[in-house]
Amino acid sequence: MPRHSIRGALLAGTACLTALTFTAPLLAQERAGADSAQSTYVLDQIVLRAGKPKVASEVPQSVSVVDSRQLEDIAPIHIGEVLATVPGVAGVGSGSFFGQGFNIRGFGSSGAAASESGIVQLIDGEEKYYESYRQGALFVEPDFLRQVEVLRGPGSSTLYGSGALGGVIAMETIEAGDLIAEGQTFGGRTKLGYASNPDTVLGSVALGWRPAEDFEALAAFAWRKLGDTKDADGNTTVRANSKTPNLLLKAKKTFGDQYVAFSYQHLEAKGDDQDFNQLEGAQVGLFPGFPGWGVGDITTRDQTARFIWGWNPEDNRYVDLTATLSYTNTLKDVRQGDDPDEPIMDSLLGERDYRLWKFKLSNVADLSGAGYDHHLTTGAEVLKQDRSSSVPSSSHPEAYTRAWAAYALSELTWGDLTINSGLRYEKQRTEPKSSVTVTDDTYDADSVEPQVAAIYRLNDSLSVFGSVAFVNRMPTVDELYDSFMGGAPSGDLKDEKGKNIELGLSYHGSGILTASDEAVVKLTLFRNHIDDMIVRTNAPAPMPAYVNIDRAYLRGGELEATYSVAAWEFGAAFSVVNGVDQDGADLDTLPNNRVTLQAIWQASDALRLGLRSTLADGRDKPNGTHRAGYGVHDVFATWVPQGGAAAGIEVHVGVDNVTDRDYTPATWLSGPAPGRNFKLSVSRSF
Helix, strand or coil: CCHHHHHHHHHHHHHHHHHHCCECCCCCCCCCHHHHHCCCCCCCCEECCCCCCEEHHHCCCCEEEECHHHHHHHCCCCHHHHHCCCCCEEECCCCCCCCCCEEECCEECCCCCCHHHHEEEEECCEEECCCCCCCCCCCCCHHHEEEEEEEECHHHHHHHCCCCCCEEEEEEECCHHHCCCCCCCEEEEEEEEEEECCEEEEEEEEEEEEEECCEEEEEEEEEEEEEEEECCCCCEEEEEEEEEEEEEEEEEEEECCEEEEEEEEEEEEEEEEEECCCCCCCCCCCCCCCCCCCEEEEEEEEEEEEEEEEECCCCCCCCCEEEEEEEEEEEEEEEECCCCCCCCCHHHCEEEEEEEEEEEEEEEEECCECCEEEEEEEEEEEEEEEEEECCCCCCCCCEEEEEEEEEEEEEEEECCEEEEEEEEEEEEEEEECCCCCCCCCCEEEEEEEEEEEEEEECCCCEEEEEEEEEEEECCCHHHHHCCCCCCECCCCCCCEEEEEEEEEEEEEEECCCCCCCEEEEEEEEEEEEEEEEEEECCCCCCCECEEEEEEEEEEEEEEEEEEEECCEEEEEEEEEEEEEECCCCECCCCCCCEEEEEEEEECCCCEEEEEEEEEECCEECCCCCEECCEEEEEEEEEECCCCHHHCCEEEEEEEECCCCCCCCCCCCCCCCCCCCEEEEEEEEEC
16 A cells, blocks of 8 residues: 555544544443442443553553453454554564564564563563564463453553563453353353464363352363464465464462462473574575575473462451462473474574563552542562573573562542552662673662653543653663674663653543444553663674663654444554654654554344454655555454354354455564464354
């Protein structure tokens, strides 16, 4: 699609949005429990990761929620397909299950080592981080997900970790209660699925058990067979060639006003003759004489275990205490494949992993009084990360990172005004292992991150909000000790310092064009000023491999809207990001400016039909190349029989990239993106 037509579509979409007061294509569940006494807007998402749970229109931050219903509409093969619907979020890797990395507002994965650290990625509250040369950053079984939240910008650093310049991606997995029908003690779901691109077969079963009110448990198993990803011309771009079993276990026991809970997730992918480069594929002939990155027998293992103790006495509103002990590990084990014509370089073989142990203690105190609501969250955590490599490698230096942090977040509502203020202090030490020969220097750093945000309700429908947040991203192991390109270690690096300002408007209401319609709109504008931004030099020693540049500026905004009337739901999401360094040159990490439009028709109680279109503007790259704009369209349908022998069955069909469009997103290292993809799944609940 020509660039001028993309811009025309963006302008036309903006006019349409203004006229019809749409909101985001992210449709949410109805408010329940204590919120039911207040005004209910079925399109307003419940946000769990912004402190005290609240709906999105009441959060003074740019936030999106992909709930269980939208996950069913997307029918994702990998986590990238979920986040592709969220404004301000862009993929970086490929269409492969194992090639996923992300960019939020110009921060995050960019193909360079350590760039993933600008985004905090959470699964059930536990941080996930992985970086290895030309391989993915996040490995998640999407069939286990019940909700995904994206909190854009650094305002969530207080609770979830320092350095979140881009924001937080928080994924929640299914609970026993999602599977058990009202009044029952046991329930479950089975599913069979198929997708053509990437070639995928899925089988899964999830079981929930609640024999008594004080105990529940869940066991879920999913098995995926992953094959090739193809472009619009039918050419294979990335070969996954993997069998991937996944396990999820949960249990919770309540003892009066206390409880203990345990959860464990395990992904174990065995790839045979799998592309080493899961971001770009083989790339034979990338430069003269280059035989390609090769294929190997590659194991990908991802584990998350946690034990939780909670105490919430009914007679003491100052105590809602949670202690969490967790362990996570992400590993890649790369061995030569069976094809001698596609060898992997010896320096890229071996086992590379990240082990993280963490203990976290937090408390939410209800300090409310007459005429105001006040909740104070305080906490502390201590962690140790072990980055290992079985083969000494200058591109994957081994090191220990130890850190401790303390934080506090105050959420005060007085009349129509809500003020959130937070402060986080984190101290970190990074120590290279003996396999790092370029230096033995230990790096000590600390970070002080204050933030304040406010939202004021102008009337029953309209609110204004704003925030200021200061964030420090401390250098990672790669940035300190990587010497793969021949550069010297970078022990003199300074922290990246981000100053982010946001302003916005939030609207929710009903009876706008008809007596029964509803709408939610949220507009956020941001400006992020980064001092001492860390960049790679790609220069030989004595030049350090990484240096700080003076400053960089990013600015833009997101506009989300959804409008519901009768059996129809319409949505739109706009995102614009621009950024330059101190010399005025465009940053290389900028995503496409884009709009996503969606229409869903509930044709009957049994049939749901939908159309989703993404229109992206082109982007000039700093190296002089241009990534063209594009338009991609998806259709989907869900059939849920309402009675008889077929009751409990759900059939989903969909076609992604209906027109088989050849395109490459601006944040991808190379391309193209996958061509047309047919999806089919059949599930049954019992």
